[in-house]
Amino acid sequence: MKRRNFIKVSGAVGGGFLLSMSFPWSNDLFAKETAPQFQPSAFLKIDGQGNITFTLTKLEMGQGSGTGLPMIIADELGAAWDKLKVERAGYDKRFSRNEQGTTGGSSSIRKLWRPLRDAGAAARMMFITAAAQQMKAKTNKDYSEKDFYTQNNQVIHRPSGKKMDFGQLAGKAAKIPVPKKLTYKDTKEYQYIGKPVKNLITPNLVVGKDEYTSNFTLPNMLYAAALRCPVYQGKLKSYDDSAALKVKGVKQVVKITNVDLKNDPYVYDSVVVVADSTWAAFKGKQALKVQWEYGPNGKRNMDSVRKEVLAAAKKPLKPSVNLGNVSDAFAKADEVLEATYENPFQAHALMEPISAVARFKGTQCEVWTATQSVQYATKIAAQVLNTSEDKVKVNVLPSGGSFGRRGEDFVAEAVLISKAIGGKPVKLVWSREDELQHDQYHPYFYNTIRAAIKDKKIVGWENNIVRVAGGKGGDALYDIFYEFPHIKTQCAVVKPPFPMGAWRSVVVHSASLSLESFIDETAHKLGKDPYKFRMEHLEAPVSLVGTGDRANLIKNYRQLTRTRYKAVLQEVTQKAQWGKKMPKGHGQGLAVTGFSRTACAQVAEVSVVNGALKVHKITCAMHLGRVINPHFVRGQAEGGIIWALSALLYGGVDFEKGQVKNSNYHNNKILRLSEMPEIEVHLIESDEDPTGAGEPSVPPLAPAVLNAIFAATGKRIRKIPVLNRDLNSR
Numbered sequence: 001m002k003r004r005n006f007i008k009v010s011g012a013v014g015g016g017f018l019l020s021m022s023f024p025w026s027n028d029l030f031a032k033e034t035a036p037q038f039q040p041s042a043f044l045k046i047d048g049q050g051n052i053t054f055t056l057t058k059l060e061m062g063q064g065s066g067t068g069l070p071m072i073i074a075d076e077l078g079a080a081w082d083k084l085k086v087e088r089a090g091y092d093k094r095f096s097r098n099e100q101g102t103t104g105g106s107s108s109i110r111k112l113w114r115p116l117r118d119a120g121a122a123a124r125m126m127f128i129t130a131a132a133q134q135m136k137a138k139t140n141k142d143y144s145e146k147d148f149y150t151q152n153n154q155v156i157h158r159p160s161g162k163k164m165d166f167g168q169l170a171g172k173a174a175k176i177p178v179p180k181k182l183t184y185k186d187t188k189e190y191q192y193i194g195k196p197v198k199n200l201i202t203p204n205l206v207v208g209k210d211e212y213t214s215n216f217t218l219p220n221m222l223y224a225a226a227l228r229c230p231v232y233q234g235k236l237k238s239y240d241d242s243a244a245l246k247v248k249g250v251k252q253v254v255k256i257t258n259v260d261l262k263n264d265p266y267v268y269d270s271v272v273v274v275a276d277s278t279w280a281a282f283k284g285k286q287a288l289k290v291q292w293e294y295g296p297n298g299k300r301n302m303d304s305v306r307k308e309v310l311a312a313a314k315k316p317l318k319p320s321v322n323l324g325n326v327s328d329a330f331a332k333a334d335e336v337l338e339a340t341y342e343n344p345f346q347a348h349a350l351m352e353p354i355s356a357v358a359r360f361k362g363t364q365c366e367v368w369t370a371t372q373s374v375q376y377a378t379k380i381a382a383q384v385l386n387t388s389e390d391k392v393k394v395n396v397l398p399s400g401g402s403f404g405r406r407g408e409d410f411v412a413e414a415v416l417i418s419k420a421i422g423g424k425p426v427k428l429v430w431s432r433e434d435e436l437q438h439d440q441y442h443p444y445f446y447n448t449i450r451a452a453i454k455d456k457k458i459v460g461w462e463n464n465i466v467r468v469a470g471g472k473g474g475d476a477l478y479d480i481f482y483e484f485p486h487i488k489t490q491c492a493v494v495k496p497p498f499p500m501g502a503w504r505s506v507v508v509h510s511a512s513l514s515l516e517s518f519i520d521e522t523a524h525k526l527g528k529d530p531y532k533f534r535m536e537h538l539e540a541p542v543s544l545v546g547t548g549d550r551a552n553l554i555k556n557y558r559q560l561t562r563t564r565y566k567a568v569l570q571e572v573t574q575k576a577q578w579g580k581k582m583p584k585g586h587g588q589g590l591a592v593t594g595f596s597r598t599a600c601a602q603v604a605e606v607s608v609v610n611g612a613l614k615v616h617k618i619t620c621a622m623h624l625g626r627v628i629n630p631h632f633v634r635g636q637a638e639g640g641i642i643w644a645l646s647a648l649l650y651g652g653v654d655f656e657k658g659q660v661k662n663s664n665y666h667n668n669k670i671l672r673l674s675e676m677p678e679i680e681v682h683l684i685e686s687d688e689d690p691t692g693a694g695e696p697s698v699p700p701l702a703p704a705v706l707n708a709i710f711a712a713t714g715k716r717i718r719k720i721p722v723l724n725r726d727l728n729s730r
Contacts (some may be wrong), residue, residue, distance in 0.1 A: 014030045015715025016026075043364040044073060045118055050153050050167030052077075054083040059103040059372050060088075062639075064632035066201040068109055069116060071192040071628055073502035076120025076185055076458075078150025079166075086200055088396045091378040093389070102373040104404060105500060106692020108627055113690050121182045123173075124150050130172040131155035131164045149422070151191070154334035162522040173418045187687065196631035201398060211666045213355045213369050215398045218425040221357065222251060224417050225281035225429060228268035228438050231658035232498040236269040243287040244273055249280025252422040255290070256413060259384060263470070265409040267384075268438055272417055273688040278429050294373065296433045297658040298496045305468060309446045312466045312492040313335060315602035320475040320697040323545060327451075329460030333452035337522055341449075342719040343702075345653035346442035346503050347660075350669050354399025354430040360423030365392045365415055370399030380408040384570070385633035402504030405538070407440060409636045436668055441653055443469030444494075445683030449518045456526045458484055463619035465511075466492040469500045473509030477545060478554045481562050481594055482519070482537040497658060505698035508595050516591040516703035517718060520710070530590050530707065531573050533685055538566050557597065564599030564623040565592050566686050575601035575682050585609045586616075587711025590702035597691040598624040604704040605677075608712045611728040615705060616643060620697055625688035633693040637681045645668040648702045650721045 023481045045053040054073060060066035066086050072082055089100060097112060098632050128148040135143050135157065154163045187193075203209035228238065241253035254273040259267035269292075273284035330336060330359050356369035358381075365385060371377040374394050392415075399406055413430040430438075445467055452460025461484040465475050474490035503509070523533035542559040544551055572578075578588060579670055585607050592601035605617040617643050627633055650669035652660040662668040706717050709727070 057100040058108045061399040068645040072116040073120040080153035090274040106694040126176040130169045141495040221425040225285040226270040230269040235293040237291040240289040244284040249275045249286040263313035280376040317490040321489040326488040329486040330407040332454040337518040343445040343510040346541040348405040358418040359425035403504040442503030447514040459484040462490040468494045473507035483540040505695040512593040512699035561594040568601035568621040572601040589708025591700040593699035598696040602700040602704040605709040606708040615677040621682045623684040626689045636693040644698045644701035
């Protein structure tokens with residue numbers, strides 16, 4: 001690799017220091033060397049006063065990326081935390097899709113750890129060279145750069161104690177050649193990494209200096225509310241807007257129809273009321289008279305979809321995985337066990353409903369919103385407007401939760417509305433009902449697992465999955481971390497009755513409910529302790545299956561996760577006092593899952609008294625490599641547990657004639673404060689590169705609680721939500 005392709009440095013106005021970078025591996029974070037200087041982007045900027053600007057390429061949606069990511073570069077650089085500010089990046093084609101693309105999959109810290117360390121280390125070394133040169137110029141003596149270090153925005157010479165501010169050195173540092181070999185700080189020198197540094201983003205949101213889209217405004221901005229077809233893939237037939245136009249404040253009524261984005265995302269046909277206030281737009285929307293053509297989905301309900309699922313489950317398919325000799329393993333088994341599990345559709349129920357602001361200036365379109373992919377939002381806006389991406393600018397704002405929902409359908413709607421009203425600035429506001437009834441839902445998951453038992457161990461594993469979704473999931477070899485010599489999986493897909501999307505922890509949540517429940521069920525039937533039974537199936541090293549780079553990648557991924565499984569299982573069972581004597585009607589349940597290289601194990605303690613379930617405590621252990629900010633990690637673990645417990649107690653999407661019935665928190669309930677269990681989170685100490693924290697605590701919750709219910713009652717419940725009739729049935 002040529003060094004000129006690695007780091008680019010330049011002076012800035014006022015003696016500042018600009019560092020932009022590109023990297024030789026697949027995820028190039030910064031601008032390539034052939035690209036012109038640009039800002040904002042994923043580069044480090046230090047001005048003549050020593051003020052540091054870090055450009056954030058990921059959506060801040062409450063998970064702490066806007067603090068955790070700058071902590072990495074600040075430590076390697078030796079920055080003063082109070083001199084650092086964060087700016088959000090807009091879309092630029094010189095960013096890779098991975099590095100500025102979707103904020104999701106608990107991947108932000110994992111993907112940016114090494115690039116940001118490189119950026120900080122390079123800048124630090126260049127500042128030290130500049131400081132050594134400056135001292136030599138004044139004393140005519142040579143100084144070893146090994147005698148310098150950086151801390152609190154200063155370069156410090158150890159022997160003399162002389163301190164030089166970054167701001168004073170910025171102009172000179174910009175002229176220093178890029179070091180050919182980077183050196184990194186010893187972890188003992190970290191000031192921020194591993195510490196509970198306070199959130200950089202929250203204070204400005206609390207006092208109103210920063211804004212969510214919900215309270216973002218532009219001069220002369222109008223407001224829009226859309227009445228969407230209540231059925232997926234239904235069509236607008238006709239509408240009468242005469243009553244709506246009589247509502248005080250209503251300015252115009254427009255329609256959005258036949259938006260073809262190949263279902264990625266799906267945009268509903270709608271009639272849109274534009275007004276001078278949100279209230280007027282909502283009132284006008286209520287006054288609309290609309291006729292729809294519902295189409296085939298208008299005849300579907302949960303019972304009919306489930307019949308489709310059961311039919312699909314009976315059809316043999318080409319296996320996704322066919323490892324070893326499964327037929328022989330089952331033929332020679334001492335015993336064969338089988339169970340079926342169900343996980344329903346789930347809605348997101350965002351605390352901040354969706355909204356987006358759009359306007360035109362000449363041929364340019366500008367958008368303000370919270371999106372998990374500014375790149376894709378820009379692409380979608382350009383596509384529906386039939387223009388080039390360089391004519392679209394998307395400004396990213398923080399969001400009040402996202403969990404996989406903030407895709408791009410609402411961006412398409414907002415820009416189309418602005419175009420329809422002559423380019424005026426307009427805010428599209430979704431109500432809570434809009435968000436719940438026109439969501440991108442978590443797929444329905446139906447799963448039958450069979451195990452061949454030999455000498456009280458699982459030797460054969462069959463996994464038959466049916467997903468009501470846009471594609472397969474949960475059936476790959478990299479979804480299985482236990483050692484089963486013979487494996488066969490298959491996955492059938494049923495056409496969904498409404499749009500599908502990512503939901504916190506994606507397919508792992510569904511797949512883990514069945515797998516971890518079945519592992520526990522098998523252990524009990526064999527008279528084994530569920531913890532020890534899991535450990536028995538984790539002891540062997542992972543074998544290479546297939547050839548080539550991908551096969552090695554999957555092997556290494558499975559081995560890393562298997563190793564971390566053992567660590568978190570040991571930790572959580574110790575901290576929760578696994579196997580301790582429980583009162584009558586009380587029980588403990590165990591589960592462990594892996595998500596994006598992070599392992600998470602949980603022990604649930606529950607009681608079932610007079611048919612009423614109470615979750616008393618969740619003990620959680622996580623292994624995510626080096627912990628950047630333990631405060632955020634614990635917060636994400638706790639939030640994931642609450643999210644998953646809401647789904648276990650109240651989850652599911654009810655629909656009839658293709659129309660979702662869930663509409664607000666009265667019939668899409670979430671966990672209340674009085675229902676909160678005690679949560680105890682333990683983090684495994686590690687020097688390994690960091691992995692994600694936002695989603696891994698979601699998948700183990702449901703199977704841990706279901707396993708605890710069995711321990712308390714002797715009843716096996718193989719689905720969520722857990723209803724009173726499930727607990728009271730014989």
